[in-house]
Amino acid sequence: MSVSETYVRYRRTLSEEPLAIGVLLVALWMAWSLVSGLLTGGIQISSLASLIWDGLLRGLIIGLAGIGLSMTYSILNFANFAHGDYLTTGAFAGMGTSYLVAGIGENSVGALLLVGAGGSVFGGALGIGVTTAPIAVVLGALLAGIVTIALALAIDRFVYRPIRDESGIALLITSIGVAFALRYLLQFVYGAGVRGTTAAGSVPRVNVPAIDGTFRVTAHDISLVVVAGGLMLGVHLLLQRTKLGKAMRAMSDNEDLARITGIPTERVIRTTWIVGAGLTGVAGYMFVLWKGTLGFNDGWLLLLLVFAAVILGGIGSIYGAIGGGIIIGLTASVSVVWIPSEFGRAAAFLVMIVILLFKPEGIFSGRTTA
Amino acid sequence: MSATDIRGRIEGLFERDVTLVLAVLGTLYLAYILAGVAFGYGLRGQLNSVANLTFYIGVFGMLALALNLHWGYTGLFNIGIVGFMGIGIYVTALVSKPPVAEGGAAQVGGFGLPLSVGIAAGVIAAGLFGLLVALPALRLRADYLAIVTVAFSEIVRFTMMSRTFQTFTVPDTIDLWLFTFDPTADTVGLGGGGGLILNYADPLEALLRSLFLWEPYLGVVAFVERNYIPNNPKPVIDGVAYGILLLVGVGLFYVLLSRTGKSPFGRVLKAIREDEDVANALGKDTDRFKLTAFVLGSALMGLGGILWYSSRGSITPPSFRPNITFFIWIALIIGGAGSNTGSFLGGAIFAGLLYEGPRYFKNLVETAFELGDAPRNFGEAMAGFASLDPMPFVLYTLDSVSQLRLVIMGVVLIWLMHNRPEGLLGHRKETASSVDLARPGTDEAPGKPAAADGGEER
Numbered sequence: 001m002s003v004s005e006t007y008v009r010y011r012r013t014l015s016e017e018p019l020a021i022g023v024l025l026v027a028l029w030m031a032w033s034l035v036s037g038l039l040t041g042g043i044q045i046s047s048l049a050s051l052i053w054d055g056l057l058r059g060l061i062i063g064l065a066g067i068g069l070s071m072t073y074s075i076l077n078f079a080n081f082a083h084g085d086y087l088t089t090g091a092f093a094g095m096g097t098s099y100l101v102a103g104i105g106e107n108s109v110g111a112l113l114l115v116g117a118g119g120s121v122f123g124g125a126l127g128i129g130v131t132t133a134p135i136a137v138v139l140g141a142l143l144a145g146i147v148t149i150a151l152a153l154a155i156d157r158f159v160y161r162p163i164r165d166e167s168g169i170a171l172l173i174t175s176i177g178v179a180f181a182l183r184y185l186l187q188f189v190y191g192a193g194v195r196g197t198t199a200a201g202s203v204p205r206v207n208v209p210a211i212d213g214t215f216r217v218t219a220h221d222i223s224l225v226v227v228a229g230g231l232m233l234g235v236h237l238l239l240q241r242t243k244l245g246k247a248m249r250a251m252s253d254n255e256d257l258a259r260i261t262g263i264p265t266e267r268v269i270r271t272t273w274i275v276g277a278g279l280t281g282v283a284g285y286m287f288v289l290w291k292g293t294l295g296f297n298d299g300w301l302l303l304l305l306v307f308a309a310v311i312l313g314g315i316g317s318i319y320g321a322i323g324g325g326i327i328i329g330l331t332a333s334v335s336v337v338w339i340p341s342e343f344g345r346a347a348a349f350l351v352m353i354v355i356l357l358f359k360p361e362g363i364f365s366g367r368t369t370a
Numbered sequence: 371m372s373a374t375d376i377r378g379r380i381e382g383l384f385e386r387d388v389t390l391v392l393a394v395l396g397t398l399y400l401a402y403i404l405a406g407v408a409f410g411y412g413l414r415g416q417l418n419s420v421a422n423l424t425f426y427i428g429v430f431g432m433l434a435l436a437l438n439l440h441w442g443y444t445g446l447f448n449i450g451i452v453g454f455m456g457i458g459i460y461v462t463a464l465v466s467k468p469p470v471a472e473g474g475a476a477q478v479g480g481f482g483l484p485l486s487v488g489i490a491a492g493v494i495a496a497g498l499f500g501l502l503v504a505l506p507a508l509r510l511r512a513d514y515l516a517i518v519t520v521a522f523s524e525i526v527r528f529t530m531m532s533r534t535f536q537t538f539t540v541p542d543t544i545d546l547w548l549f550t551f552d553p554t555a556d557t558v559g560l561g562g563g564g565g566l567i568l569n570y571a572d573p574l575e576a577l578l579r580s581l582f583l584w585e586p587y588l589g590v591v592a593f594v595e596r597n598y599i600p601n602n603p604k605p606v607i608d609g610v611a612y613g614i615l616l617l618v619g620v621g622l623f624y625v626l627l628s629r630t631g632k633s634p635f636g637r638v639l640k641a642i643r644e645d646e647d648v649a650n651a652l653g654k655d656t657d658r659f660k661l662t663a664f665v666l667g668s669a670l671m672g673l674g675g676i677l678w679y680s681s682r683g684s685i686t687p688p689s690f691r692p693n694i695t696f697f698i699w700i701a702l703i704i705g706g707a708g709s710n711t712g713s714f715l716g717g718a719i720f721a722g723l724l725y726e727g728p729r730y731f732k733n734l735v736e737t738a739f740e741l742g743d744a745p746r747n748f749g750e751a752m753a754g755f756a757s758l759d760p761m762p763f764v765l766y767t768l769d770s771v772s773q774l775r776l777v778i779m780g781v782v783l784i785w786l787m788h789n790r791p792e793g794l795l796g797h798r799k800e801t802a803s804s805v806d807l808a809r810p811g812t813d814e815a816p817g818k819p820a821a822a823d824g825g826e827e828r
Binding site: 019078079108110111113114117118120159162163166168169170172173174176177178179180181182183184185187188189190191192304307308311340342343345346349350352353356357360 | 447506507509510511512513514516517518520521522524525528529531532533534696699700703746747748749752753770773774776777779780781782783784787788791
C-alpha cells in the first residue's frame with residue numbers, strides 16, 4: 001500500500017466517521033488524565049486498585065446473570081425484560097433459605113422465609129455470612145438456583161411457549177408484562193423495604209497492599225470469585241463436552257432447519273432455561289450476599305447493565321457475556337476516576353450505546369454459545 | 371331482519387369513532403360517579419373524583435397518541451418515553467421558575483421567563499434530545515433501539531438526581547460579542563435528589579389570563595361558591611378546568627396526528643413500518659422520515675410530560691422511572707397500535723380501570739364492609755390461614771392494592787399479547803396505501819362490518 005493510498009484512506013475515515021474520531025479523542029483524553037493523575041498523585045494507585053477490584057466483582061455478577069440472558073436471547077430470539085426479576089426471585093428465595101437454616105428454632109419460620117419482612121428478623125443478628133454460617137449460605141445458593149429454574153420453566157410453559165412463533169418484539173412486550181407482575185408480586189410478598197442481609201461486621205477481610213496504600217478484600221469477595229468462576233467453567237465444559245452446545249448453536253442459526261435435522265428444539269429450549277435461570281438465580285444470591293442488602297428492585301436495576309454486557313459481548317456468546325460483564329462492571333466502577341460517581345452506570349450505558357453504533361454484533365462475535 | 375344483520379348494525383355503530391369514544395368515556399365516568407355516590411361524596415367530592423379521572427385520561431391519552439406516532443405509524447420501538455417527558459418539564463421549570471430572590475432561599479431558582487416561553491422551550495428541548503437519540507440509534511434493530519432508549523431515559527434520570535447539576539451560579543452579566551446580557555437568575559440547576567418546586571404562575575391561570583378569560587373564570591368560581599359549594603371551591607373547579615384543558619390538548623394531538631397520518635408524509639411512515647427496504651427502494655429517504663417522526667413524537671412526549679407535571683407543585687427524579695414508559699405502552703397496546711382513536715381509548719381505559727380503578731375498588735370494599743386494620747406484612751397475612759381465617763390475607767391484599775395494580779397491569783399485558791395483540795382497534799391499522807387495497811370479488815359477506823379489512827396481516 002502506497003503512502004498516498006494510506007493518506008486517502010485516513011482522510012476518508014476522518015470525514016466519514018466523525019463519531020469514531022470523537023470516541024478516539026475521548027479515549028485519548030481519558031488515558032492522558034489518568035496517567036497525569038497517577039503521576040501527580042491526584043489519583044492514588046490503591047484507590048484505583050480498589051475500584052478495579054470492585055468493578056471486577058460487579059462484572060462477574062453481571063456476566064453470570066448475562067449468560068442466561070444471552071442464551072435465551074439468541075435461541076428464543078427475544079430480549080427478556082423479566083430476566084432481572086428472575087434474579088431478584090433467586091435472591092429472595094436463597095436468602096429466605098439461608099435465614100431459615102441459620103435462625104430456625106429461635107424465630108418464626110414465616111418471618112425467616114420472608115427474609116425478615118417488616119423488620120421481624122435481621123440478617124446481621126442471624127450471623128449470615130460465608131464464614132459464620134457456611135451451610136446456610138451453600139444451601140441458600142442452591143435453593144436460589146432451583147427456585148429460579150422452577151420459576152423460569154413455569155413462566156416459559158404458560159407465558160412464552162404459547163406465543164413461541166410470534167415476533168421477537170411481541171415476546172419482548174410480553175416479557176415486560178412478566179417483569180411487572182413478578183416484581184410487584186415480590187413486593188407484595190416480601191415488602192418494599194430494603195433490608196440488610198449479612199452480618200457485615202463479622203465478615204473476615206484482609207487489606208491487600210498496593211503501592212501507596214491498601215485495598216480491602218473480604219471473604220464474600222473471594223466466595224463470589226470462586227462461585228462465579230466455577231459456574232462459568234462448568235457451563236463452558238457443559239457446552240463443549242455435550243451436544244447441547246452444538247444443538248443450541250444450530251437453533252440460534254435457524255430453528256426450522258434445526259428441527260428437521262432432528263434436534264428436539266423444545267427440549268433444547270428447556271435446557272437453555274434451566275442452565276440460564278440456574279446461573280441467574282445463583283448470581284442474584286451471590287450479589288445480595290456480596291453487597292449485603294436486598295430489595296425488590298435489585299434485579300431490575302441490574303438488568304440494563306446485564307443487557308449492556310450481553311450486547312457488548314455479542315448476543316449468544318457465553319464468553320461474550322462474561323467478558324462483556326467484566327467490561328461493563330469495570331466501566332461502572334472505574335469511570336468515577338473521570339466523572340462524578342452518580343454517572344458510573346450512565347457511563348456503562350454509554351459504552352453499550354457506542355458498541356451498538358460501531359459494532360452491533362458485539363466484540364466477541366463469531367463465537368456463539370461455546 | 372336477521373339476527374346477524376342486527377348484530378352487524380350494532381357493530382357498525384361501534385365502528386364510528388365518536389360513538390365508541392363517547393360510550394367508553396360515558397361508562398368510565400358513570401362508574402366513577404356511581405362509586406362517588408357509594409362513598410357518599412357531595413358535589414365537591416364528585417367533582418374532585420371526576421377531575422382526577424379526567425386528568426389521567428388526558429395525560430395517558432395524549433402520551434399514547436404520541437407513542438402511536440413512533441410505534442403505530444413508524445414502527446420505532448421507543449421505551450424511553452419518560453426521559454422525554456422529564457426533559458420537557460425540567461426545562462420548563464428551569465426557564466419559568468422565578469429567580470431565587472423571589473422564591474425563597476432554600477431552593478434552586480430559574481430564569482423567571484413567562485410560562486409560555488418555558489413550555490415552548492421544554493417542547494423544543496425534548497425534540498432536540500429526540501434528535502440526539504435518533505441520529506445514531508435509528509439505524510439499529512428494533513430491540514436494540516428499545517434498549518438504547520430505555521438506557522437514555524435512565525441517563526436522564528441519573529442526571530436529574532446528580533449533585534453535579536444540582537445548582538449552578540449564573541454570573542450577573544454575560545458578555546456576548548456585541549451586547550451584554552443581564553439575566554435575572556442567580557442560581558439555576560436541576561435540584562438533585564430533592565427535585566424542583568414549581569413555583570411559577572399557575573398554568574391554568576396563565577392560560578386564562580392570556581385569553582382574557584381569567585375574570586370571567588373567577589366570576590364562575592364566585593357563582594359556584596354562592597350557589598353550590600360554600601367555602602373555597604376554587605381548587606376543585608381548577609381541577610375540573612385543568613382536566614378540560616387536557617382533553618382539549620388530547621383533541622389537538624388527535625387532529626395533528628390524524629392529519630400527519632393521512633398526509634403523504636404519514637403514508638411513507640406506514641410504508642417504513644411495513645417494509646423499510648421497499649420504501650427505500652421506492653426512492654424515499656427513510657432515515658430522514660424516521661428521524662422527523664421520532665423528533666416530532668419526542669417533542670409531543672415532552673409536551674405530555676409538561677402538561678402532566680406542571681400543575682403538580684413539585685417534581686422529583688423518582689417520578690421519572692421507566693414504569694411510566696411501560697404504563698403508556700400498556701395503554702397503547704390496550705387501544706391498538708396504529709389507530710389514533712384506539713390510542714386515546716387505550717389511554718382512557720388504562721387510566722380509568724388499571725391506573726385509578728384498583729384504588730377505587732379498595733375504597734368501595736372498605737366503604738361496603740367494616741374492616742379492621744390490615745396486617746403489616748405478608749407473614750402476618752398468611753398466619754390467618756393457620757386458623758382457617760382468610761380475613762388477614764384479604765385485608766393485606768386490599769391494603770397492598772397500589773402494588774397489586776402493577777401486577778394486574780403485567781397480567782393484562784400478557785393476556786393481551788396472547789389473545790389480542792392488536793388491541794381494541796389495532797385491526798384498523800391504517801395501510802400505507804392511499805387507495806383501497808381490497809380486491810374486488812374477495813369482499814367479506816355483506817352485513818359484516820368492514821372490520822377485518824386486512825390492515826393487520828400477521
